[in-house]
Amino acid sequence: MSERLFDDTRGPLLDPLFATGWAMVEGRDAIEKHYKFKNFADAFGWMTRAAIWSEKWDHHPEWLNVYNKVHVVLTTHSVDGLSPLDVKLARKFDSL
Secondary structure (H helix, E strand, O other): OOOOOOHHHHHHHHHHHHOOOOEEOOOOOOEEEEEEOOOHHHHHHHHHHHHHHHHHOOOOOEEEEEOOEEEEEEOEHHHOEOOHHHHHHHHHHHHO
């Protein structure tokens, strides 16, 4: 089980993600990012790779796909907010 991110660790963990396009979700302790791909096949391929890592780490995103765009929201429901797992998954998503 993961723990909720504490205030003193948020900056060092989240600031690098904000620099790559992640942002806080208004009204929630969650982060979001909009990805844009060349076409639907590329977007779906990325989602497939992301799904494999999500399943491997037993941490699943909230996401929406429309043609070549994927909107991802990460939060840890068991701690009602952001956890180190969200940071880990966001970094992995950016590397795919």
